Amino acid sequence: MPVLAAIAVLAVLILVHELGHFIAARSQGIYANRFSLGFGPIIWKYQGSQTEYAVRAFPLGGFVGFPDDDPDSDIPPNDPNLLRNRPILDRAIVISAGVIANLIFAYLVLVLQLGIVGIPEKINYQPGVLVQPVNEQSLAYQAGIRERDIILAVGGKELPASENSSTLLRKEIQNHPNQPIELTVQHENQQRTLKLTPEKGTDGKGLIGIQLGANGTPIYRRPRNPLEIFSIAAKRFQQLVVGTLSGFGQLITNFQQTAGQVSGPVNIVKVGAKLAANDSANLLSFAAIISINLAIINILPLPALDGGQLAFLLIEGVRGKPLPSRIQEGVMQTGLVLLLGLGLFLIVKETTQLEWVQKLFQ
Known part of the structure; x- marks a missing residue:
């Protein structure tokens, strides 16, 4: 379901x-x-x-x-x-x-x-930081860290039940490029100690390929009035748009480090299914995030996307007449083939990485 x-x-x-x-x-x-x-x-x-x-x-x-x-x-x-x-x-x-x-x-x-859910008032924090490897090729995944593991300590320093824990962990990782660090990790109900050496990124900071999240449960309250709902939704919408644009910016400026995070339809469905399994209300957040991503991707000036067609209109406005039809059709058809090819490649790649599919080949 x-x-x-x-x-x-x-x-x-x-x-x-x-x-x-x-x-x-x-x-x-x-x-x-x-x-x-x-x-x-x-x-x-x-x-x-x-x-x-x-x-x-x-x-x-x-x-x-x-x-x-x-x-x-x-x-x-x-x-x-x-x-x-x-x-x-x-x-x-x-x-x-x-x-x-x-x-x-x-x-x-x-x-x-x-x-429906209410306004998040505060977060009931627990010790540690909730983490997720960005992909199966990341250092974190190769070292044994899995989705929803909790890092309780780094270098022998415990990460407290605080909103600052993610910042503390990030700084420790970034401050130790090409230097081994020790992590205390909780996987389900078991704790273990892992040692790994962060890679040195293009900015000189350490990277292990994980996403950090607060280890806590949000506490909600009922909205005071409809205006509060629209106001908070607007702020959250702005944050999501800015965050998505920032992510695309990093993909362009730091392609080698971020290309592995690009997901296709299978991984997107996988993420959405996990969110729905945890709480069906999470599907609303999932829908908002994917809708914003879909909008920004389509406005990029690439062939076969809306942004590519708008680019043709801009050229027409500057020239005073449209480009020849054969040029527009050739560019659009080439872009469509490449787009469909990329989509099919990601579907095949991500499908073969699903656990139940891998078991078929064991």
């Missing part, structure tokens, strides 16, 4: 994104003849008065199709309601509407979560 819930969340986010494009087009009177979830062969479809709605075999996204380049369309090429015949601003609204829809949806999900 948690896995199905996580998959359902991803499906909803794709639906929200494509609905943004679709509604932006139809509200301006622009023709949209296809609305599809997924790519590839059609599994199910329904023909409406103007639009074909379909679910396709490969759930790696979706698309809204326009009759502009459909050879079977009976709409005259000079019809003003074809997307390509609209002013640049109208087209920009349609192209960017998916990103805007995901951002609005993320904010509303945070509002819903605060309204």
Whole structure:
């Protein structure tokens, strides 16, 4: 059930994104003849008065199709309601509407979560720091640290029940590049001592490849009024957007160290399923985070993404005329093939790393 819930969340986010494009087009009177979830062969479809709605075999996204380049369309090429015949601003609204829809949806999900779960008032801290290896190639994982292990001490110094414990652990790791450190780790109900040597990062600081989290349980209270919910949701939304942008920035500026953290659909579902198994309300946080990530990824100026199409519009605005159709189509088709190829590669890679799959080959 948690896995199905996580998959359902991803499906909803794709639906929200494509609905943004679709509604932006139809509200301006622009023709949209296809609305599809997924790519590839059609599994199910329904023909409406103007639009074909379909679910396709490969759930790696979706698309809204326009009759502009459909050879079977009976709409005259000079019809003003074809997307390509609209002013640049109208087209920009349609192209960017998916990103805007995901951002609005993320904010509303945070509002819903605060309204249902409550406002976090404080955290009941326990000794140590909750950790998770960034991937199976990290030093931490190779040394035996697993997800949801608790590091109780570093270098013989106990990590207290405090919000500062994560900072203390991070500093100790960063201050010992290429120097061995000793960690006291609690795995489930057992404690053990591990010794490992942090790698020296590009900034000269030590790295072992773990994510740090507070070892504590949040205590919630009921909202005082609706305005408080919207205000706190806005602050949390801003934090998530800034954090996501920072993560993408690190991926670009420090690709070698962060590329291993890039996840595909299988790992995303895996994370969502674990969150749902711990607390079903966590699915709301999961939905907000993934929706923001989906929005930011799509606005990147890369072929086959919304940002790539907006880049073409910018070039058109500067030149006073669009790039030749063959150039745009070639770039977009190449980008789509690369994007689908990357998605399939990540699916295969992450599927083979699942425990139950590995057992089949033992």
